[in-house]
Amino acid sequence: MFRRARRSSDVRRLDLDRPLVEAAQRDPARFEALYRKYVAQVYSFAFYELGDHHAAEDATEQTFLRALAALPRFEERGGLRPRHDASPDASTFRVWLFQIARHVIANERRHDRRHPTAALESAAVVAGPDDLEAATLDRAAASAAWSAVAHLPDDRRRAVILRFVDEMSTSEIAAVLGRSEGAVRVLIHRALLAVARELGEGT
Amino acid sequence: MTFGWPPDEVDALRTDRYLDALLESARTAADAPAPSELDPAVRHSARRLRRELVRVHPSFRFEEQLSRRLADAAATIDRAGGGLRLDRSPVVGRRFGGEPSLESGRSVPASLQARRPLLVGGAVASAAISLAGAAFVVARRRSRPAPPMRRAVLAAHSRFVPGRRASRARRVPLA
Numbered sequence: 247m248f249r250r251a252r253r254s255s256d257v258r259r260l261d262l263d264r265p266l267v268e269a270a271q272r273d274p275a276r277f278e279a280l281y282r283k284y285v286a287q288v289y290s291f292a293f294y295e296l297g298d299h300h301a302a303e304d305a306t307e308q309t310f311l312r313a314l315a316a317l318p319r320f321e322e323r324g325g326l327r328p329r330h331d332a333s334p335d336a337s338t339f340r341v342w343l344f345q346i347a348r349h350v351i352a353n354e355r356r357h358d359r360r361h362p363t364a365a366l367e368s369a370a371v372v373a374g375p376d377d378l379e380a381a382t383l384d385r386a387a388a389s390a391a392w393s394a395v396a397h398l399p400d401d402r403r404r405a406v407i408l409r410f411v412d413e414m415s416t417s418e419i420a421a422v423l424g425r426s427e428g429a430v431r432v433l434i435h436r437a438l439l440a441v442a443r444e445l446g447e448g449t
Numbered sequence: 450m451t452f453g454w455p456p457d458e459v460d461a462l463r464t465d466r467y468l469d470a471l472l473e474s475a476r477t478a479a480d481a482p483a484p485s486e487l488d489p490a491v492r493h494s495a496r497r498l499r500r501e502l503v504r505v506h507p508s509f510r511f512e513e514q515l516s517r518r519l520a521d522a523a524a525t526i527d528r529a530g531g532g533l534r535l536d537r538s539p540v541v542g543r544r545f546g547g548e549p550s551l552e553s554g555r556s557v558p559a560s561l562q563a564r565r566p567l568l569v570g571g572a573v574a575s576a577a578i579s580l581a582g583a584a585f586v587v588a589r590r591r592s593r594p595a596p597p598m599r600r601a602v603l604a605a606h607s608r609f610v611p612g613r614r615a616s617r618a619r620r621v622p623l624a
Contacts, residue, residue, distance in 0.1 A: 281516060
């Protein structure tokens with residue numbers, strides 16, 4: 247009993263979204279705050295996985311609609327507890343949301359057979375419009391990096407995207423992908439070696 | 450010294466620690482120190498991906514439209530007093546921008562099918578019109594012809610218009 251209460255208080259303390267989640271469970275209209283907080287992260291994950299803006303919008307829409315529908319059950323299905331040394335943004339709600347996103351995106355990929363080798367046209371624009379040469383180089387560099395990531399096996403690619411784009415901790419990625427933390431660390435390490443080989447860097 | 454750990458996992462652990470520092474350095478604008486044991490290839494590719502894999506934001510229009518749609522769904526949950534039911538069958542859903550469109554094969558909550566009442570209403574109206582038309586045709590076909598004497602009287606008080614059939618004769622007032 248004491249152990250359970252202590253564990254529950256740990257979850258309550260660690261999950262930074264707990265107040266927002268509880269408010270949304272009491273009043274579904276309050277889901278707006280969670281949506282605003284995570285829409286860009288979910289969209290980015292979907293975009294890098296699907297390589298298409300429209301498909302990413304569809305996946306984002308489905309993810310949040312499913313999350314809203316399943317929010318009353320979140321407490322029971324929670325129990326995804328980040329480690330104490332997890333990133334400051336660690337949140338069990340975020341892990342749960344990205345698990346939904348992962349399933350939605352997997353269905354989307356199976357359904358449409360889209361592959362993320364398409365040009366990353368919007369994300370690659372970093373330089374100002376005046377500096378065309380720099381813009382072209384930046385775009386080429388971004389395309390090369392993205393192409394290297396896109397050629398990774400599915401699990402490695404997802405782990406890299408969650409680590410670099412969504413800035414998740416290893417424990418969060420492990421919970422999203424349903425793998426152990428050690429396995430995720432190895433996935434990312436091997437992915438970085440593969441990307442280095444593809445880009446011809448450091449070897 | 451790996452303390453009995455497989456070398457691959459030790460390297461992965463070093464990489465993980467470096468990535469923690471690298472991602473944290475983006476927040477603090479400080480440079481992340483790379484440990485000397487870290488593979489240079491890993492360090493290069495990590496820095497490259499940190500720079501190139503930027504977060505992509507959805508369009509403002511999409512974000513606002515999805516926000517409105519979620520608000521509608523939340524109101525539906527409030528009214529129903531429970532969760533939404535997710536339906537896998539093709540449904541008529543409301544597309545972003547207020548334009549209705551068919552969404553085949555997508556999972557859309559049944560409670561969000563804004564056009565469904567209109568479709569049901571239209572189907573009822575067209576069915577009613579069809580029933581009225583069928584009843585009219587049946588009534589016409591079942592109507593009995595006028596008796597011969599009545600037809601003769603009508604013919605005597607009317608004139609034939611040249612080039613027209615008898616059935617189309619129209620009554621002309623007598624001068």
